Amino acid sequence: MSGTDRPGHRVAWFREVGAVRWRAFLAAWVGYVLDGFDFVLITLVLTEVTSAFDLTGVQAASLVSAAFVTRWLGGMVIGGVGDRYGRRTAMTVSILLFSAGTAACGFAWGYASLFAARLVIGLGMAGEYSASATYVMESWPTRMRGRASGLLISGYSIGTVLAAQVYSWVVPALGWRWMFYLGVLPAVVALWIRRVLPEAADWEEAIAETAARPSPFRPLFATPRRGWVNAALAAVTTGSLLLVFTGQAGGAGWALAVSAGACLGAFAVQLGGPSGRVLLPALIVTVFAAFLYSWPIQALLPTYLKTELHYSPAQVRDVLFYAGFGTAAGCVAAGFTGDRFGPTRAYAVTLTASLALVFPVFAVRDNLVLLGVLLFLLQATSFGISGLLPRYLGGHFPTERRAAGLGFVYNVGALGGAVAPVLGARLAEGMTLGTALAVLTCSLSLLVVLLIGLDVPGRLHRRFDAPGIRDHLGG
Numbered sequence: 001m002s003g004t005d006r007p008g009h010r011v012a013w014f015r016e017v018g019a020v021r022w023r024a025f026l027a028a029w030v031g032y033v034l035d036g037f038d039f040v041l042i043t044l045v046l047t048e049v050t051s052a053f054d055l056t057g058v059q060a061a062s063l064v065s066a067a068f069v070t071r072w073l074g075g076m077v078i079g080g081v082g083d084r085y086g087r088r089t090a091m092t093v094s095i096l097l098f099s100a101g102t103a104a105c106g107f108a109w110g111y112a113s114l115f116a117a118r119l120v121i122g123l124g125m126a127g128e129y130s131a132s133a134t135y136v137m138e139s140w141p142t143r144m145r146g147r148a149s150g151l152l153i154s155g156y157s158i159g160t161v162l163a164a165q166v167y168s169w170v171v172p173a174l175g176w177r178w179m180f181y182l183g184v185l186p187a188v189v190a191l192w193i194r195r196v197l198p199e200a201a202d203w204e205e206a207i208a209e210t211a212a213r214p215s216p217f218r219p220l221f222a223t224p225r226r227g228w229v230n231a232a233l234a235a236v237t238t239g240s241l242l243l244v245f246t247g248q249a250g251g252a253g254w255a256l257a258v259s260a261g262a263c264l265g266a267f268a269v270q271l272g273g274p275s276g277r278v279l280l281p282a283l284i285v286t287v288f289a290a291f292l293y294s295w296p297i298q299a300l301l302p303t304y305l306k307t308e309l310h311y312s313p314a315q316v317r318d319v320l321f322y323a324g325f326g327t328a329a330g331c332v333a334a335g336f337t338g339d340r341f342g343p344t345r346a347y348a349v350t351l352t353a354s355l356a357l358v359f360p361v362f363a364v365r366d367n368l369v370l371l372g373v374l375l376f377l378l379q380a381t382s383f384g385i386s387g388l389l390p391r392y393l394g395g396h397f398p399t400e401r402r403a404a405g406l407g408f409v410y411n412v413g414a415l416g417g418a419v420a421p422v423l424g425a426r427l428a429e430g431m432t433l434g435t436a437l438a439v440l441t442c443s444l445s446l447l448v449v450l451l452i453g454l455d456v457p458g459r460l461h462r463r464f465d466a467p468g469i470r471d472h473l474g475g
Contacts, residue, residue, distance in 0.1 A: 013144060020198065024139050025148065027193040028132035029155040031095055034186040035125055036159025037166075038102055039067075041179055042118070044167045048176040053111050058247035065245035066115050067122030068418045069238065071411040072264060076271070078127025079407030082134060083214045083400060087200040090131035090403060092191065097124030099187035106180030115246075126414075130407025133390035137473060138202035138399065145473050146343060149394075150335020150387035157328035157384075159186075164317055164324075206399040214400035219270045230267070237263040245418065264412050271408060278464040279396060280409055282457035287389070287413025289451060293444035294383045295417040296424035296437050297323075304433050309365060319372055326376035330384015335391075343392040347385055348453030351445055354381035358442045362434035382445060395473040396457065402472070 017025075042049075042064055050060045074097070082090030101120030108114035133152060140148040163179075170178050207213065221227040240260040243249040249256050268280035305311040305319055330350075337346040357378040364371040390406065397405040420440075428436035450456070 013147070017140060017144065021139050023193065024197050025136055025152065027190055027197055028091065028136045028152055030186050030190040030193065031091070031098070031128045031132050032152055032155030033159040033162065034095075034098060034102075034183065034190065035128055036156035037163045037186065038098070038121060038125070038159075038183055039156075040160040040163040041167075041183060042105075044163060045171065045176040045179055048171065049114065052176070053114070055111055059111055062246045063111075063114060063118055065418050066118035067125055068415055069241045069245055070119045070122035071126040071414055072237070072408065073234070074123035074126030075130055075407030075409075075411030076267070076404060078123070079130040079134075079404035080216045081127075082131045082203075082403030082407075083216045085213070087131055087135035087138065087203055087403065088194065088197050090127060091135055091194055091197075094124050094127030094131050095187050095191050095194070097121075098128060099184050099191070100124075102180050102183040102187065106177045106183075126407060126411040129390075129410055130403045134203075134394060134403045134406060135200050137390065137394055138200035138402075139198075142474065144339060146338030146346075146388060146391050147335035149389070149391035150331045150333070150338065153387040153390065154328040154331035157324050157331065161321060161324035161328075164320055168317065202399045210400070216271065216401050216404035219273055220267070230270070233263040233266055236260070268408070268412070271404065272465070275466045276397075276401075276405070276461070279457060279461040280405065282460045283393060283396060283409045284413045286448065286451045286457055287393070287410055288416040289444055289448050290386065290389070291414055291416030292420050292423065293441050293448055294386065295420035296440050297379075298383070299417075299421035300424050300433065300437060304362075304437060308432060308434055311368075315368055318368065319375060322372035322376045323379045326379035327383045329376075330380030330382075331387030333380065334385045334387040338388045338391055343388045343395065344452055344455055344458075347388050347392060348449050350381050350385045351449050351452075354378055354385075355442055355445055357381065358438050358445075362438045382441070391473065392452070395471040396461070398472050 014022075046060055046063065049055065049063065055063075074094075078090050078094050078097075081093055097120055101117050101122075101124055104117035104120065105114055108117055133149065136148045136152050137145045166182060167179060170182065220230045237260045240256040240263075244253055244256050244260070264284075265281055268284060269277045272278070272280040301323065302316055302320065305316045311319065334346065334350065337350065340346070341349070357374060361371065361374045361378050364374060389410070393406050393409055394402055424433075424436055424440055427440055431439075
């Protein structure tokens with residue numbers, strides 16, 4: 001009789017997961033570490049890159065934004081690969097793109113080549129989110145899928161902390177290019193681990209039941225005419241985002257942004273099909289709002305610490321360490337609370353609790369330890385709860401459409417991360433930056449609490465798309 005069959009005996013959850021599933025988790029987690037490492041990396045070396053290539057301020061900022069230009073496409077395409085050819089194949093494709101883009105950044109000879117490399121990283125970054133998240137959640141036991149989600153996303157925060165530490169060691173001694181060379185190493189490790197992984201159990205079962213490979217892009221190419229129209233929409237979207245994020249839009253910036261949004265909305269309705277044409281746009285709005293509340297602090301906290309609190313570089317680094325580890329701890333805690341109370345309730349309650357910490361964080365002036373502790377708690381309850389996002393989003397999609405749906409929804413919504421710093425800076429024109437960040441974070445957190453807490457996407461989905469639909473990841 002096995003340990004799990006003995007009356008009154010309960011195996012610890014981490015033992016129940018088993019060695020094979022933990023190895024699968026590690027392969028995905030390392031990819032998320034690379035994701036966080038690389039996102040912060042470009043911001044850390046931006047002054048060195050600007051000096052080396054004699055860049056303008058607009059060009060320098062566009063290098064940070066470049067990944068957003070291609071994320072929507074990478075999430076959709078690599079997610080589609082995961083639905084049709086398997087999660088493991090999609091994970092391999094995403095990490096290859098990631099490592100190629102990161103290495104190319106190190107060998108860049110000027111602005112154009114570095115910008116192109118960042119576009120490739122955007123493709124891989126987007127694919128990594130959808131491929132790894134679906135793989136891990138579909139491999140773990142049903143009752144532990146919140147934990148799988150939260151533990152996985154914690155890798156992103158660990159990557160940001162590692163990047164800050166490695167920067168202080170490497171750049172003064174070897175130069176900025178070595179940050180990118182070293183950034184390839186986690187990708188190589190992840191690729192090596194992934195070579196022998198089994199396929200996700202849920203995906204294999206879905207394929208076996210239908211005896212056919214899913215084709216998530218079929219709605220986009222149902223007829224030759226529709227295919228050409230959607231190709232044109234993709235070109236318009238990419239061109240509009242390029243012009244906006246490179247500062248070349250001029251007075252047409254808002255028009256181009258609206259144009260890109262309309263095209264992405266058209267893709268969402270088509271990809272959703274008859275059973276999800278309202279669901280996908282509703283989820284995109286929810287993720288967009290989530291980025292708007294969380295990313296002003298992520299992007300502008302260093303500026304606030306330097307300009308308003310006049311902290312030294314070492315003090316800024318210490319505060320960012322508190323924030324990064326707070327986010328990682330919050331992601332892990334979110335996974336457990338999500339499994340215990342359900343992802344929707346856990347998300348709403350935890351995010352509501354974070355509101356009590358927002359204004360106190362920006363009221364602290366000269367006490368670094370107190371600021372660090374408060375920021376740790378704020379990031380754990382606000383940004384950390386995003387550890388449940390893969391679980392929350394993935395539950396809205398059946399297995400055969402999950403990777404493409406999750407990848408597209410999340411990475412289109414991630415455009416809120418590009419808008420958030422601009423919104424925070426604009427708001428700061430009429431008040432202090434700290435107050436602007438507090439107001440923005442508090443108000444938009446309330447919006448996300450309402451959207452997720454009241455299950456607005458799910459309600460709209462059941463009302464207009466598919467009455468009685470269940471949580472597809474809940475068993």
